[in-house]
Amino acid sequence: MSLSPENPPVAIDAADCRTGLGDAAATWRGLLADRCALTLLPVLGPDGGDAVPLALLAGRTMAETAPPNWLAHLDSLAAAIPSEPWGMPGFPVYVTSSNFGVGSLYAFHRSQDVSHLPHATPAAAVEVLRRRFGWGENVTIFSHACVSAHLGLIAAARALAHGTAERALVFSFDFISPFVAGGFHALKILNGGMPAPYADRPVGSIGLGDGAAFAVLRRGRGEFGLAAHSLHNEMQHFTANDPAGAGFAACLTPVLAAAAGRRVWIKGHGTGTLDSGRLEAEAFGRLQPKSPLVSWKGSLGHTLEAVRGGQTPGTTGSSGPCFGATVAIPAFANGAYDGVVLASNAFGGAHAACLLTHD
Amino acid sequence: MGDPLKLRLKELIIRTLKLEGVQAGDLRDDAPLFGSGLDLDSIDALELVVSLEKEYGIKIASSEESRQALASIDHLAEFIRTRAAKERVGS
Numbered sequence: 001m002s003l004s005p006e007n008p009p010v011a012i013d014a015a016d017c018r019t020g021l022g023d024a025a026a027t028w029r030g031l032l033a034d035r036c037a038l039t040l041l042p043v044l045g046p047d048g049g050d051a052v053p054l055a056l057l058a059g060r061t062m063a064e065t066a067p068p069n070w071l072a073h074l075d076s077l078a079a080a081i082p083s084e085p086w087g088m089p090g091f092p093v094y095v096t097s098s099n100f101g102v103g104s105l106y107a108f109h110r111s112q113d114v115s116h117l118p119h120a121t122p123a124a125a126v127e128v129l130r131r132r133f134g135w136g137e138n139v140t141i142f143s144h145a146c147v148s149a150h151l152g153l154i155a156a157a158r159a160l161a162h163g164t165a166e167r168a169l170v171f172s173f174d175f176i177s178p179f180v181a182g183g184f185h186a187l188k189i190l191n192g193g194m195p196a197p198y199a200d201r202p203v204g205s206i207g208l209g210d211g212a213a214f215a216v217l218r219r220g221r222g223e224f225g226l227a228a229h230s231l232h233n234e235m236q237h238f239t240a241n242d243p244a245g246a247g248f249a250a251c252l253t254p255v256l257a258a259a260a261g262r263r264v265w266i267k268g269h270g271t272g273t274l275d276s277g278r279l280e281a282e283a284f285g286r287l288q289p290k291s292p293l294v295s296w297k298g299s300l301g302h303t304l305e306a307v308r309g310g311q312t313p314g315t316t317g318s319s320g321p322c323f324g325a326t327v328a329i330p331a332f333a334n335g336a337y338d339g340v341v342l343a344s345n346a347f348g349g350a351h352a353a354c355l356l357t358h359d
Numbered sequence: 360m361g362d363p364l365k366l367r368l369k370e371l372i373i374r375t376l377k378l379e380g381v382q383a384g385d386l387r388d389d390a391p392l393f394g395s396g397l398d399l400d401s402i403d404a405l406e407l408v409v410s411l412e413k414e415y416g417i418k419i420a421s422s423e424e425s426r427q428a429l430a431s432i433d434h435l436a437e438f439i440r441t442r443a444a445k446e447r448v449g450s
Binding site for chain 1: 400401402405408409419420421422423424425
């Protein structure tokens, strides 16, 4: 599915985020200074286990409290959202997460303490947020692993382009829990190594991080636009990509077509498994050999800061050699570019990409 | 006479993955465990790794190491022998 460039333009009015490095501006500055938010922490939080690369928001722990300790961090983020009748007709809210409150579900499973249940499913967790932030009922929930936030952005852009919304809010969050970290660790793709996106090495590891972000979109032109989108699912295998990288190419191709005539750099996913990083870097390098490819987590907030600041952070954690010929390890000046392709991929062979423009 | 470790590994695989109608003698030592007639997938690999770690008290560190260890019964037996020897030396 792609949103063609002849649709009405969609502008990004506001965006911010919270990561292990701080808000969007602090995250951009931290990445530019080659800071990595990941540290080796016990995979099961208070229950210990092997040390794996995790990035928690400042002051947060993986203890499963009721209510969950991530709510206060969402309060801080929500306070920065421009005021509108969110959740009312014409002002839809799209809430996305990979995991919502699954940590609370696991805590209930272990303790039988019902005070965990109000946050333990996607619908329940979002209902808590809806009431907490005073949103109306026009709230849609998306969850599709690492492309969840992209799905929210695309759904919001489509609603605006088709005239069913005046402004749209995309609100995304994921907080690490022992359940999620333990699952990735059981698959051995989260292990004791530090991530090195796109690095050509024999053993890889993903990292997991807390993150939350919002974006407000409207119809029309602005400082930044979302000019095109693409979604693709390989339907190849639950945990493996097409070995030739066909899924990466299929998703990126329509977005690159919409970017014709622009100079773009690409913020890829990169932080997946060793194999998916290789396939991504090789496919993107083949399709767009003149566009530098970088990877750091998050899709929008600190990307806007990078464009405003004229400096794109490099691929933090990697030192080369890398798969593909276009991976940018050091930071670079981006003043000569007028577009950014944001790409992500996820479990199940899902891919998403969008074109961010700034004129 | 067959290798008793390899026989135990075959029995563990059959038991863990509930391979109905498969006998230990049906599994060749050098045949690929994945991408062959057993039709195993990555979730099967996850279950096998958990069972192997419990049964033999070993740690498999990464998905790449897991892939190498699970290449065949021969590879798996060699991996367990090497790892067990290292852990005895280290203990």
